[in-house]
Amino acid sequence: MNIIKHLLLLITVFSHFSFLQAGIVVLNGLSHTHKVENGKVYRGSIALENNGNKLQNVKLFLQDFTYHSDGTIHYSAPDSHTRTNSGWIRMNTNLVILKAKEKTEIVYEITVPDQVSGPGSYWSVIMVEPVEEIKPDENRHGVSITSVIRYAVQVITDINTERAKPDLQFEGIKLGKENGKRFLNVAIANKGNLYCKPTVTVEIYNKTTGQKTGTFSSLAMGLLPQTSKSFPIDLEKTPAAKYNAVLIATDEDENAFALNVELEVKDG
Known part of the structure; x- marks a missing residue:
């Protein structure tokens, strides 16, 4: 927001x-x-x-x-x-x-x-x-x-x-649907002392084959110190399957924070 x-x-x-x-x-x-x-x-x-x-x-x-x-x-x-x-x-x-x-x-x-x-x-x-x-x-x-x-x-x-910097931390992830589109909602908190405008990117790999399915990104949003926001990522037409994924939050100064997660995309 x-x-x-x-x-x-x-x-x-x-x-x-x-x-x-x-x-x-x-x-x-x-x-x-x-x-x-x-x-x-x-x-x-x-x-x-x-x-x-x-x-x-x-x-x-x-x-x-x-x-x-x-x-x-x-x-x-x-x-x-x-x-x-x-x-x-x-x-x-x-x-x-x-x-x-x-x-x-x-x-x-x-x-x-x-x-x-x-x-x-x-x-x-x-x-x-x-x-x-x-x-x-x-x-x-x-x-x-x-x-x-x-x-x-x-x-x-x-x-x-x-002498200040943001400190981005992942608070949670959740798959959901809105208006027929599948989204990955990633909650990010800024535990640091400096305002920043991060973007969250997810790289998705098929868990069985290891093949990369795609890279998807959120819009950049401002994040004040000691606050948190949910960053929605449009997964477009990602097929139903189990995936390994890498989440990367990057601010405008190219400071990066990463997290490995598992995702299960279901039909419906």
């Missing part, structure tokens, strides 16, 4: 079923990485656009977050985990009002402390959340559902990276 988009359903009892979706989009990505030094100040920005047809209020606020390979994402108050940088970040505003089709930039400033507890990556997220005004219709009965898309924009600061 390298974009972090969250669907918040606000359900209130009145009128008929109606669906209202805010037209706010983030134009310059959901992950901003800064290489920083102790005691210095850095600036970044979040570009927003209201591509809807009505005026839109948008609030912005900081949160800490972590995620795990089971799909869970944990949001918490700022300064609630050991590698947070939320106390370093200030925004030029916490509320903007955008007219239809209007664009703007939210500027944030990162003031790095003179002393940081250790090298590596520190992070938090700036939440971008449209504010919908819910107006009850007293003349109708039923349920009105307002769908609000909010964005979590990661702000990652890397400090003293020459």
Whole structure:
């Protein structure tokens, strides 16, 4: 999950079923990485656009977050985990009002402390959340559902990276099917102290003949320290059989972590 988009359903009892979706989009990505030094100040920005047809209020606020390979994402108050940088970040505003089709930039400033507890990556997220005004219709009965898309924009600061590194570990593998396609889901944890974007590759060999069946890879995804993700690998039309396989997780600096496993691909 390298974009972090969250669907918040606000359900209130009145009128008929109606669906209202805010037209706010983030134009310059959901992950901003800064290489920083102790005691210095850095600036970044979040570009927003209201591509809807009505005026839109948008609030912005900081949160800490972590995620795990089971799909869970944990949001918490700022300064609630050991590698947070939320106390370093200030925004030029916490509320903007955008007219239809209007664009703007939210500027944030990162003031790095003179002393940081250790090298590596520190992070938090700036939440971008449209504010919908819910107006009850007293003349109708039923349920009105307002769908609000909010964005979590990661702000990652890397400090003293020459003394930091990721440490990728395999947490589990699972064969599964989705939309008729067979996938190998590989859970990877980053036990190190540096953010990285690994790719997972699997080389598959027929267990009986030793013949190589194929090499398949996942997409690259960002992985923060002390978090984990599931990396899905499309096995395409791998025949049903028993296989020996080599899993290789490689980050963008070509650091590689390997594991030998056995797989059994079944029909159906």
